[in-house]
Amino acid sequence: MAQSSNPFRKHTPEDDPAQGTPGTGQDTCPQCEGTGKQVDKSGKPTERACERCDGTGKVIQGIG
Numbered sequence: 001m002a003q004s005s006n007p008f009r010k011h012t013p014e015d016d017p018a019q020g021t022p023g024t025g026q027d028t029c030p031q032c033e034g035t036g037k038q039v040d041k042s043g044k045p046t047e048r049a050c051e052r053c054d055g056t057g058k059v060i061q062g063i064g
Contacts, residue, residue, distance in 0.1 A: 010051055016060045025063045029053035 017024045028034040031052035037045035049055030 017062070019060050021060070023062055024060050026058050027061045029057055029059045032057060034058070 019026070029036070029050060029052050032039060032045070032050035034057040035045045036050055036053060036055045036057040038048040038050050040046055050057070053059050
């Protein structure tokens with residue numbers, strides 16, 4: 001998991017730890033709230049895949 005020095009860079013699936021990494025677990029994507037779709041400014045899902053979870057609606061995050 002690489003950390004970017006650019007604070008304005010969007011979080012991408014490559015930033016998440018690999019599935020099965022000790023101390024991690026699967027969680028609902030906080031960006032699309034599990035829909036797998038990008039959300040417009042009014043909060044409604046669009047047809048484009050979420051950039052954070054790559055359209056799966058799930059992310060791998062550290063737990064504990």
